[in-house]
Amino acid sequence: MTAKYVINRLVFVVVVIWSATTINFFLPRISGQDPIRERIAKQMSGGSGAYQQGGAAEEIIKEYNRQFGLDKPLWLQYLNYLGNLVRFDFGKSIPNYPTQVSTIIGAGLPWTVGLLGVTTLLSVVIGSLFGALVAWKRSVAWLQFLAGPLMALSAIPYYLLGLILLFLFAYGLRWFPGNGGYSFTAVPNWSWTFAWDVVQHLVLPALSVILSAVGFWAVGMRGNMVTVEGEDFMTLAEAKGLKPTTLFFRYAFRNTLLPQVTSLALALGYVLSGSILVEVVFGLPGIGSTLFEAIKGVDYPVIQGIVFTIILSLTVSILILDLTLPILDPRIQYGEA
Secondary structure (H helix, E strand, O other): OOHHHHHHHHHHHHHHHHHHHHHHHHHHHHOOOOHHHHHHHHHHOOOOOOOOOOHHHHHHHHHHHHHHOOOOOHHHHHHHHHHHHHOOOOOEOOOOOOOEHHHHHHHHHHHHHHHHHHHHHHHHHHHHHHHHHHHOOOOOOOHHHHHHHHHHHOOOOHHHHHHHHHHHHHHHOOOOOOOOOOOOOOOOOOOHHHHHHHHHHHHHHHHHHHHHHHHHHHHHHHHHHHHHHOOHHHHHHHHOOOOHHHHHHHHHHHHOHHHHHHHHHHHHHOOOHHHHHHHHHHOOOOHHHHHHHHHHOOOHHHHHHHHHHHHHHHHHHHHHHHHHHHHHOOOOOOOOO
């Protein structure tokens, strides 16, 4: 890998981030909605939506527009927006003024990363190992009976699977809580009691993600494993009389991991964006639920801050993958003849 290639990739990442953040800035404004005016109208009318024109209300709207910079020309708003992003300053939330957007994102980020980050890694490990064992001709026969149900579950989106789990185990059997990240009466603190309460609330969301994703990873790994088993180096290793475990882990499983690692890097980048529906279904206070509420409330700063965080996570994960592939497989070379 040459230094020129690394520089080109970094420039490409900057261009992608700039393009995506530009679209992120203009899309909410194309809708023609006025978040300040709508917010003030609902407050003055008791939430009925009727808005009475008045000098006092107009002064309040003008002041809020000035506070959020919405009274300036669009091009100047755009330049200020880019300048603030460079400093990771997302401004203040409109409905929750004067709370900083970074504070809101910081409150939801641990829930999203903790749930979907861990479940994604578990899904990859379980699915890859299961797919490899299903394709391995020396594995036990009963694993084949589990392949069908897991493959079927992989066709169901995890938010739909989550609704089924909620109906069965939360509202039917009442084994697990059905909503929220912790009990309504619980006070967040660093204690084992609160931690156990959180774990109980996260079991069903985590199970919905894992059950839906394991089959996907297993299918990919099974295909890779079938291909590797027919390679010449596997035939040679078998002819040497190596142990079955050595053949499986050191020769077969190891040489099928590269495509899985590539998919994992992309999947980790989508962790934040994929959290929206599952968090809304289970009422978790993560990034997904926060973005959903921000879209409903036309909260420009929060929408822009969360989308920028998602864009950054995607591009950084792809960049890391691009730069580490030659380390994982020395046969891959960039920028060289």
